[in-house]
Amino acid sequence: MNKLVKVCKLGDVAPGEMKPVDVAGVKDPIAVFNLDGTHYATSNICTHNIAMMTDGYFEGDVVECPLHGGSFSIKTGEPLSFPCEIPLRTYPVIVDGEDVLIETEVEQS
Amino acid sequence: MDGLKAVAHDIYHEVEQMLYQESRLICEERLREWIDTMIDKDILYQAVVRQLRVRKDKRYTNKDYVNILNENFHYLEMRVRQSESPMQWTADPREVVRHFLSNLEVYEGEKPGEYRVFANCYVVRNRRIYEEMTYSYSRKDVWRRDAQGQFKLLRRVCEVDERFMRGKNLNFMM
């Protein structure tokens, strides 16, 4: 079932920066982005080959994979350039006070 | 194409003849005559070699070119004087620099009386007994007609094709 889980605090990810987050109970490694003060979250694993998106480049609203240079929109997960064709999963982000939360299914521990 | 306006046939012909004439002056080592009659005092004479980069790499911030030549009239004239010196051992015995020009395009320039000229150049350079070297490059020129009706070279940019210069150096008029 879907729950709200905390990925970081406000201020943990500076504007223009991205950060990898592992959340207990969430299968997917998460990438959190701060785009001009608004937070976005996606899967941190490239859909083309196994690589951490947060090892790549974050420019504008685009994240580029470190391995083969494919890229995605961080807002929609849409693949934007070769060799990526499968969208990157995105997560709804909610800010609650000082906490940044995403909505996702959580495994029972 | 490229927003360029082609010139009338007679001007094209005139420019073509003038470029061949320039090449002949260089080949015949008449560099003093060349600089006196064909080079504008406001000349900028450049040759460029480019470093190899990944096409889409925009993140590396260092420049990707070297201006192998970046000469104004003062320095161009200095090179002519170097070639005239009886102590220029590399030019004695003489060497032959033969230009082959092709793909000539002539367009109206930015100002009246100015012409933009594109050409491909192939140079075969022979020196000493065993050395024959070849060079391939493009030329982008601006020529200006002076008050006497003579064409004068105002700007030349040569883009050298070869990254690794097998011809050792570019010590000749390109």
Add this chain to the structure above:
Amino acid sequence: MVDVASLVDVKSGTQAKSIFWDEQIYELELERIFDRCWLFITHDSLIPNPGDFTTAIMGEDEVVVVRQMDGKVKAFLNYCQHRGTRVTSVEAGNTRSFTCTYHGWSYGIDGSLQAVPFENEFYKGVLDKSTHGLTEVRCESYMGFWYGNFDKSAPSLYDYLGDYRYFLDVWMDSTGGAELIGPPTRTLLNCNWKTPAENFVGDAYHVGWTHAASLSVLGGELSALSGNKMVPPDGAGVQITTRFGHGLGILTNAGPALLSGPVGEMARKWYAENRPKVAEKLGKTRAGYYGSHFNSNVFPNNSYLWGTNTFKVWAPRGPRSIEVFTWGIVEKNMPDEVKEAVYDMATRTFGTAGMLEGDDADNMESMTQLNRGRQIRKGRLNSQMGMGGDKVDEESGAVIGQSAVGETSYRGYYRAYREFLMAESWDDLLKTDPDAWKREFLGK
């Protein structure tokens, strides 16, 4: 078989001509010099940001040098661990990975093998990715200048430069450091790699004659030498050599050398303004060297001219040809207009269309190519100028010949060359006491 010991006669200051031609000697040089010595690979200014990389050639080995995410620098042989193709075909860039174009293996900028296409499907667990990273090359820097070394037992770069640092610091350290202006030009010369190296390490003799015409038209301090019209007066310069063959010649107050007119004045003003600061930091002797003209070579094949501001690597391509890499070199804190003027003049004189570069080429090539002849190849070369006048300089620890023109640094270069060729290993090289080379050199 080659009689290695006889190739260089330290006592008489001569060398065998076969060292510019012989294939066997060349192979020995690759093994005992290029596999062992610190070789220039890049400069901080060429890889300022994480992920920035440049390629380089060490000996005949291609390497890639990368700024890591934490700011450190690593170097790797530029080949894929699978079937041996290049992992990058460009010369510089910014990246987060290197992907081979053959089968698509991808390496992180730390050299680790990150991804292999269809690893699970085709290798089925056979491939150990952890042991297939790029081959790392040891690299260290001095004042932002990075050198690589294939020998784990080599001393640090700092110790390898040794007493020579005393002179490097004059321009590398005095006014806030130096930087290179790239990209380099890359040209062919059909000469042995040592012919330009020996010329840059210690040949002020050729300047007035080889470059007679260019000096006569360029103006600047060096133009007075054109056509050997004048003998440099006493005290006009020194010749210097050190333990591992690094050496230089200094022409006092001869920088900016070939710059005349307003730009020359700008550069002279910069030197004059900075000399007192250099005196404060490095002392009176070296303040005198600052603003002078340096011709120099870091053993084995990395040369530079300070005052004419060119920086070179003579990369061997067999015994009879080289690839010449040329950068501009300037002081970091120079005003931009001075940097530009100095760099422009460096290109004009020692770039691909350099007015002096072309002069040297004929000499380098004929002194190599004539050795095709068996009789010519039997001969020996002479570098005796200034013999008997060399002394140990207490302040720097180097050996100095008190003359603007002399062949002290030639002799020091080839003394070290012989020692490297004779030695079995770095342990062998380092077992003698650190001053033994001076006694050998001075014949005491």
